[in-house]
Amino acid sequence: MTRVTLISSREGKPPQPERPVSLYEKRNQIYPKLAHGKFRMVKWFVMAITLGVYYVIPWIRWPRGAGIPDQAVLADFEGEKFYFFFFEIWPQEIYFLGGLIILAALALFLVTSVLGRVWCGYTCPQTVWTDLYIWVERAFEGDRAARMRLDLGPMTFNKVWRKGGKHAVWLLIAFVTGGAFILYWHDAPTIARTFFIGEAPLTAYFFAGVLTFTTYMLAGTMREQVCTYLCPWPRIQGALTDEHALNVTYRYDRGEPRGALHKDQGFAGRGDCIDCKQCVQVCPMGIDIRDGAQLECIHCALCIDACDDIMRKVERPTGLIAYDTDRAVSLRAAGQTSTYKLLRTRTVLYAALIVIISALMLWGYTSKSIYEFNVLKDRSPPFVRLSDGSVRNGYTLKLVNKSTTAQTVNVSVIGLDGAEFEIIGIGTAPHGGTLTLTPEAHGVDRYRMLVTVPPHEESDDDRLIVQLTDIHSGDTITADAPFTTGER
Amino acid sequence: MTDQKPDVDAHSGVETTGHSWDGIQELNTPLPRWWLFIFFATIVWAVIYMVLMPAIPALPGTGMTNTLGTRGHSDRALVAQEISALNTERAAGAAALVSASLKEIETDLSLQQFALAMGESAFGDNCATCHGAGGRGAKGYPMLADDVWLWDGTLDGIETTLRHGIRHSEDPDTRQSAMPAFGRDGLLQDKEIDDLVQYVLGLSGGSNDAAAISRAAPIFAQQCAICHGAGGAGNREIGAPNLTDQEWLYGGDARDISLTIHNARNSHMPAWQGRLDDATIKALAVYVHSLGGGEK
Structure with a gap:
């Protein structure tokens, strides 16, 4: 049923028996030709959107109150918070980020099982920046044929300025890319200013440098090798795709047998492919799509544009290369009608998982408390016997107020018979009494608490439970710690 | 010296050292x-x-x-630099501690948190050696977290003790008192001391040797009551401990009490004024007060 051939177009001749096989394959420079058509338009559009999002997002302002950068998207390491518009994540809630990563992975799986490698073809940063770099290259050196001529020709002034200009613009783009990266970790207007007067943190220069270098290398010189050799995704994709996934497919049922088109000859008795190799020339990966589904193919659909152009010229229907499934192609080849099956076990499963995890995260986020409350017992001394025989334990209350306003909470002690308590600097509460705390907005406050249990009332269940009651909402939150008497 | 060609090992093609031991030659393999x-x-x-x-x-x-x-590098200068950087960093907080009263420091939560953090580290460096972590105390070194105080457990009292120490000979304002060494200096006979031990134990219900107690009663009234009070309740003005409770700085069994009466125990605490700056002393006072023993 399936026809998945993994034939590399660069496979050489069989090795000579007397010579050892070399595992190194020299890279052949690829000169992708500019394609015209609807998928090229879609790719320009997606490039504009993704680059725009990347460069612009850190500049979006979002009022957050005094002392906090007014930035909509910010990973604030100094303040130990992560901001995303109205979401605010504290270090102890980092599992929300874990959930986001799981969601992103599942979304990728779902999209792959329905539409194949659209991530690779349109939105992967490697694809977007490589596309941008090839656009710059084309602007300086011309299209495929001109670039090949230039590379073969001698070193002339013309060649020097074209190559030099290209690399200069590449470096500029790389620096802007690396520079924009650090804006996500600091207040953008501040870091943009301090960066150039030498007052930014060392890490900012380091990461700007690293990203400048990697952008230049990966998008400028390494290009398709990143996808073929470095990226794990093509391997993982092998497990995710199946004969029902929409892939950029050469419809061999229609195209074969291929052959050059002669003027006086019609298409009767032969396939539609005229072997013009336009699909190969526009391919940024340097492969021949007619070899079938292959590891290197990023499914950018530029060969569809190139082939459709030719089909229109030879007055044949377009879509010799198109988004299609292996199953549909083989059905047609066997003379049956092709069908497309969207609802499959894996697509339903991925979609269901995405819905469930999103719902869980949303529920978790909306129902999380604005407080984080812990009671830490003194280790030394573990307990103190007072002169009247009563026993006292010391504690530290750690109260985090994650909201943006000051709050008021009542503190009470439950679980210890006859326990009185004192919070240093706040006051003393008799048995059953309460004290009031006013934790500041975005505050991490520590209070020192002493709990005294009178003589002859030491309980067996010697655990201290401290309860906070929000006086506005009435919500309660408790934390507990051991109470030691030295009696055991 | 004759101009000789170096020997070359036929098998490996490597030059040899020319030395031969029982026909075995050493290859002169160059260092990588x-x-x-x-x-x-x-x-x-x-x-x-x-x-x-x-x-x-x-x-x-x-x-x-x-x-x-x-390069003018000096580790000593680097340390001095780090210390001055630290002092600069906490200058504002320290200045606030100096200008505020101890009570204000304790009730203003931001000042209190700064003072407790500073006090905790200073306590660990200077005080915990004797008083133990968290002021847990040890035999001969007072527990600071309970409600028994020899001298004064208020904020101001703790600050005074910190500044001037106890029996610190170089500070005229130090807390001063001295119990006589009744046995060593021959003020009391051993027999009398034995009776006194029973009397002192009896004050907190630790002895029922009625004969010894009645023999010692006049001696206690004559020798001890002037400082410890007629009932043995002590006198905080002069740091005389309360003998009627269960707290014993130097141990509460007969042998410990006997040793105390015989030799007296006049331990010392250094005066910290001049060694620590004002802010640190005030932070320490608030910290010690917060340990649990603080009196109002």
Whole structure:
């Protein structure tokens, strides 16, 4: 049923028996030709959107109150918070980020099982920046044929300025890319200013440098090798795709047998492919799509544009290369009608998982408390016997107020018979009494608490439970710690 | 010397050292090139380092301990720099501690948190050696977290003790009192001391030797009551401990009490004024007060 051939177009001749096989394959420079058509338009559009999002997002302002950068998207390491518009994540809630990563992975799986490698073809940063770099290259050196001529020709002034200009613009783009990266970790207007007067943190220069270098290398010189050799995704994709996934497919049922088109000859008795190799020339990966589904193919659909152009010229229907499934192609080849099956076990499963995890995260986020409350017992001394025989334990209350306003909470002690308590600097509460705390907005406050249990009332269940009651909402939150008497 | 061609081992094609032991020859394999380069590089680096950094011990009489190096590096200066940087960093907080009263520090939560953090680290450095972590105390070193105080457990009282110490001979304002060594100085006979031990134990219900107690009653009234009070309840003005409770700084069994009466125990605490700055002393006072023993 399936026809998945993994034939590399660069496979050489069989090795000579007397010579050892070399595992190194020299890279052949690829000169992708500019394609015209609807998928090229879609790719320009997606490039504009993704680059725009990347460069612009850190500049979006979002009022957050005094002392906090007014930035909509910010990973604030100094303040130990992560901001995303109205979401605010504290270090102890980092599992929300874990959930986001799981969601992103599942979304990728779902999209792959329905539409194949659209991530690779349109939105992967490697694809977007490589596309941008090839656009710059084309602007300086011309299209495929001109670039090949230039590379073969001698070193002339013309060649020097074209190559030099290209690399200069590449470096500029790389620096802007690396520079924009650090804006996500600091207040953008501040870091943009301090960066150039030498007052930014060392890490900012380091990461700007690293990203400048990697952008230049990966998008400028390494290009398709990143996808073929470095990226794990093509391997993982092998497990995710199946004969029902929409892939950029050469419809061999229609195209074969291929052959050059002669003027006086019609298409009767032969396939539609005229072997013009336009699909190969526009391919940024340097492969021949007619070899079938292959590891290197990023499914950018530029060969569809190139082939459709030719089909229109030879007055044949377009879509010799198109988004299609292996199953549909083989059905047609066997003379049956092709069908497309969207609802499959894996697509339903991925979609269901995405819905469930999103719902869980949303529920978790909306129902999380604005407080984080812990009671830490003194280790030394573990307990103190007072002169009247009563026993006292010391504690530290750690109260985090994650909201943006000051709050008021009542503190009470439950679980210890006859326990009185004192919070240093706040006051003393008799048995059953309460004290009031006013934790500041975005505050991490520590209070020192002493709990005294009178003589002859030491309980067996010697655990201290401290309860906070929000006086506005009435919500309660408790934390507990051991109470030691030295009696055991 | 004759001009000789080096022997070459036929099997490996490597030059030999020319030495032969029972027909066994040693190959003169050169050191790997990469190894040599690293070796030369370290020699070059060592010379550069000696010029840049303090390296060579100087001769006596030159007034220097070592060559200084062109970079002017000094570990001592770095430490001084770090300390002054720390002081600069906490200058604002320390100034606030100095200008506020102890009560204000304790009730203003931001000042309190600063003082407790500063006090905790200063306590660990200077006080915990004797008083233990968290002021848990030890035999001979008072527990600071309970409600029994020899001298004064209020904020101001703790600050006074910190500043002037206890029986610290170099501070005229130190807390001063001295119990006589009744046995060692021959003020009381051993027999009388034995009776007194029973009497003192009896004050907190630890003895029922009625005969010894009645024998010792007049001695207690004559020798001890002037400081410890007629009932043995002590006197905080002069740091005389309460003998009727269960708290014993130097141990509460018969042998410990006997030793105390015989030799007296006049332990010392140094005065910290002059050693620690004002802010640190005030932070320490608030910290010790917060340990649990603080009196209002």
